Amino acid sequence: MSVMVARKKVVRKWEKLPGRNTFCCDGRIMMARQKGIFYLTLFLILGTCALFFAFECRYLAVQLSPAIPVFAAVLFLFAMATLLRTSFSDPGVIPRALPDEAAFIEMEIEATNGTVPQGQRPPPRIKNFQINNQIVKLKYCYTCKIFRPPRASHCSICDNCVERFDHHCPWVGNCVGKRNYRYFYLFILSLSLLTIYIFTFNIVYVALKSLKIGFLNTLKETPGTYPSTEQRGCSQSLTLLTVLEVLICFFTLWSVVGLTGFHTFLVALNQTTNEDIKGSWTGKNRVQNPYSHGNIVKNCCEVLCGPLPPSVLDRRGILQQEESTAQEESCPRGPSAQEPTVAQGPGGQAEESSAQQKDGSVPHLSAVPVPSLSNSEMPEEKQLTSGELPVPSQDAGQAEH
DSSP states (O other), X not given: OEEEEEEEEEEEGGGTOOSSEEEETTTTEEEESOOHHHHHHHHHHHHHHHHIIIIIHHHHHHHXXXXXXXXXXXXXXXXXXXXXXHHHSOOOEEOOOOHHHHHHHHHHHHHHHOOOOTTSOOOOOEEEEEETTEEEEEEEETTTTEEOOTTOEEETTTTEEETTOOEEETTTTEEEOTTTHHHHHHHHHHHHHHHHHHHHHHHXXXXXXXXXXXXXXXXXXXXXXXXXXXXXXXXXXXXXHHHHHHHHHXXXXXXXXXXXXXXXXXXXXXXXXXXXXXXXXXXXXXXXXXXOOSOHHHHHHHHHHSOOOOOSSOTTOEEEEEEEEEEXXXXXXXXXXXXXXXXXXTTSOEEEEOSSOTTSOOOOGGGSOOOOOOTTTSOGGGOOOTTOOOOOOHHHHHHHO
């Protein structure tokens, strides 16, 4: 016989969140599922900086100034900190509507739009909202079952509605929204400065070497040699690796610096990439941006220095769910195991047959020897009716043992 036992299992909310996200460290880290390009970003930054610190910085610190590697280390640490903060944080995901909330919203929409005749297209699900004397449309998300807040949009890659959605950046492995846009901007800004810094001092390194032994001799030097004195060559030479760093920085420079300039322009206007691509404030209607303060300093302060809203997901909140498990238990058969039967012995004294013996075991009826007596030979009080089972007495149970 199987008995269902209910056990409570503690489940975190991040385990049940919809969308295509990856969670680590018990919900503390939140990223998109597509993280391949993010690992490439880490490899390029770490590899280039490791070569620069291992070889060029040592030579430049001796020949020029020891402040060169210090400033490079500050830029490197700041760029890595902002990158990880952007990649591992909640960009501002809006929770989806619960079933009751979704049903209530559907009732409101049906009451507003009325009954749509069959064959006709239903009107768009839009609400008008006024911000700074400008009408802003709130669109309905059929996936999240909500009316999205202003400036929010649904990311098709992460499958979530993100507040103040800017874009999905595969280089950081996450969406860029209201809660991590400032860190994204600081990341690309510091990475631009770091790329320019490494590119410049790689050129300086090659120039200093060329002044001493000539440019062609510098290129011909074997990587990894360490002359002992200045007269014999004056420093380590890793020119091939230096050329590799120069090429990486050269091709990275244009994209990163250009991206930084573009986002600086957006920050000054208090505008997002999504709004700029769609032409929300520069289209045919020529609607002014209701979020802009008309001042570059105020816009920059709001975007980069404004209060950071908390996450509304509550990823590490606890959900308690009952989990049913089946357990096998051996149960005796027959009516004698359910309730005691009182029978009178030959001396007229009542005897009680319990379901369990002193050791807790239950004897099976087939194992108890029953004397073969007919109903006529049995005493009157022990005669069996048809379908009634004999009840084992206490002496029979002890005889079995």
